[in-house]
Every structure is written in structure tokens, then in C-alpha cells.
Amino acid sequence: MIGETSDGFGTRAVHAGQAPDPETGAIMTPVFLTSTYVQDGVGEPRQGHEYARVTNPTRTAMEINLASLEGGDHGIAFASGLAAIEAILKANLASGDHVVCGDNLYGGSERLFRFWERYGIRFDYVDTSDIEALHAAVLPATKIIYLETPTNPLMQLTDLRAGAAIAGEVGALLAVDNTFATPYLQRPLELGADLVVHSTTKYLNGHSDVVGGAVVTRSADQNERLRYQQMATGAVPGPLDCWLVLRATKTLHLRMRAHCAGARVIASHLDEHPAVERVLYPGLADHPQHELASRQMSDFGGMITIDMGSAARAEALATGTRIFALAESLGGVESLISVPARMTHASVPAERRKAMGLTDGLVRLSVGVEDVDDLLADLDRALASID
Numbered sequence: 001m002i003g004e005t006s007d008g009f010g011t012r013a014v015h016a017g018q019a020p021d022p023e024t025g026a027i028m029t030p031v032f033l034t035s036t037y038v039q040d041g042v043g044e045p046r047q048g049h050e051y052a053r054v055t056n057p058t059r060t061a062m063e064i065n066l067a068s069l070e071g072g073d074h075g076i077a078f079a080s081g082l083a084a085i086e087a088i089l090k091a092n093l094a095s096g097d098h099v100v101c102g103d104n105l106y107g108g109s110e111r112l113f114r115f116w117e118r119y120g121i122r123f124d125y126v127d128t129s130d131i132e133a134l135h136a137a138v139l140p141a142t143k144i145i146y147l148e149t150p151t152n153p154l155m156q157l158t159d160l161r162a163g164a165a166i167a168g169e170v171g172a173l174l175a176v177d178n179t180f181a182t183p184y185l186q187r188p189l190e191l192g193a194d195l196v197v198h199s200t201t202k203y204l205n206g207h208s209d210v211v212g213g214a215v216v217t218r219s220a221d222q223n224e225r226l227r228y229q230q231m232a233t234g235a236v237p238g239p240l241d242c243w244l245v246l247r248a249t250k251t252l253h254l255r256m257r258a259h260c261a262g263a264r265v266i267a268s269h270l271d272e273h274p275a276v277e278r279v280l281y282p283g284l285a286d287h288p289q290h291e292l293a294s295r296q297m298s299d300f301g302g303m304i305t306i307d308m309g310s311a312a313r314a315e316a317l318a319t320g321t322r323i324f325a326l327a328e329s330l331g332g333v334e335s336l337i338s339v340p341a342r343m344t345h346a347s348v349p350a351e352r353r354k355a356m357g358l359t360d361g362l363v364r365l366s367v368g369v370e371d372v373d374d375l376l377a378d379l380d381r382a383l384a385s386i387d
Contacts, residue, residue: 017064081199084213095120164192202331259302320382
């Protein structure tokens, strides 16, 4: 059928999980706005649907689509990216278990992990771009290695094949947040990961009008565990949100090409700009993991972090742009600018930020799909006003 994994990415993006409605011929998957379903008899649900917290046809179509794009067998959707991450923890951890994490995670992920520490789960944070450090952090009690690559906002990469091998030594799961890269640029399951998590809020939706999350896996056991969490806790996305993501993934490959093309030009330009101290972007030849990025990703993404040297200069840039909007989040068609230390990572303790190199002078850019000459002019105008 159209949308099988043998088809190209763009074909699967448009068709996987979807077929014309059998009754009307509608080419778009309907939005099933229902909370329950009429049964054919007592305990005899029609087509397996009993209650919308458990299943919804629009959600199922989106889950199949995302699984196909990631090269997985199962997609499980949640109400947010953090709900998806928490489902992984609930499905696989008990008191006394150990998790190894990257030391530069999205601030909300670290905040969630701090909450889970009260239940006897130990989290150790290491620089996972250093494979030897990652290997040294793994213990017999380690149940999950949790990574972001590239990281938010320091743009560090982890060798996923090496990480999968380390996880395999102790029977741990390798879970990878692939939100920054998207399945168009990087598919962790093909590199040995067990679980891939997304904030569908970001690039998968790409239009800044949805909050959602998803986990993709090839494991039937993990699918069963996560489906139970989905049903038991009820942190599921509504059908309209699923439909919006499903519509958006049809253009993911087109949007990501534009995001990447713009980001490459902007990163190179800022790398030469005298007002910018440092540019963190995997596509630059001087990035510490540029070779790994070239091997592990098909392009370098739409996220750029720059170091302005001080909090005052970072704030001046972030508030001085006209097209780049000052806002949290990322991955939309519109360009966004933020100061991580005071916005997305403000919940991370100051000493932790300092230890990982997340300074007050960092500015994060989410490069949208506007004309790149306009974006360059916008940044140059703001930079020119900074002493």
C-alpha cells in the first residue's frame, strides 16, 4: 500500500496511515470529534473503538504516520512532549532504578526528572557527546539512557550507534529526543535506539498551533507498555490536534529543506560577524561534532545558538529583531529568538547551567522559512545597535 516503509520519505509523509474515506471518498482523514462509540452488542465494540481516551481514528492515523516516518512499527501519541517522556518513565522504571541523561536537556525535561527523583529514581547527568563519559556513567541499575541530539541549546551531538552499544551492555533502553532533528534529518531507531520521543508541537506540526507529543518504537513490548500508560493516565491529544499534525507532516520534508537552507546561510554569516562571539551550529566545519553530524544526519537542522558574551547583549539582540519574534518554542514556519537562560532553561538551577556552559549570553534562533535575505537584514540591524 502507499505509505509503506519501502516508499520514499515524501510519499510516506503524505500517505502513511491515511486512505480516502471509504464512505465519502474524502481524501483527508476526518476529524472524529467523539468521546464514545456505539457498540454492536454488549462488549462488542465496532472496529475496536470503545472510548476516545483509548482510541480515536484521527489519532490512530497520525500515530501510524509518525511511526512510518521514524522507521518504527508503533507510534503512541500524548498530550505533550513532556507527557510522552513521563510515559516512558512510568512504563519502565521503579524505585531504585537509574537513568543516565545528557547534561544539556530541554529545561522542562530536567524539571520533570527532578520531580521523579522523589520516587527513588536516580538521574545522573553527563556530557554524552563524550562517549567515554557516557560509558563510565552506566551502572548495573541503569534502565534508561536518555539523550537529546542535537542538544537544546548547546547543539552538542551524541554518537547514537555508540550509545546503543553501551545501553545494550547492561540491557538498558536507549531513548532519544529527536525533536530538533526530526525524522527527515535523523532516524535514531535505525541507529540502534529503542524509543524515539517528539514534541509534536515543534517541527512535526510546524505551524505553532498545537501542543502534543509522541513516542515511536519497534518494540511490541514497549508499545504495549506505552499504550497502557496512554489509556491509564489519559494524557492524550484531541482529534483536532492530531489532524493538524497529520496535515503538517505532509509538508515536513519541504519545510525542513527550507529551515536547513536558511540556517546554513545565517550560521555562516553570523560566524563572521564581529558582534557575535561564537556560533554553535553542527553545519559549521569548526563544530566539535561536525563530522558526526555529517554522518548521522542528512542535514544540520534549523536551530542555531550564538554567544553574545553577556546577558545584556543577549537581551539587546533578542529584543531588537523585527522578523525574529521573541518567544519560546521552536520549529514553526516563523522565525523565533530566545534567551535560554532566562526563558526555556530558567528552571534549571544556575549552578547546573554554569557547569554545562549554558551562559547568560546565549541566544537561540529557530530559523523559519521566511526569505533568508530578510532574516539576515533583521539580525544585522539588531546587531548593529548593540555596543
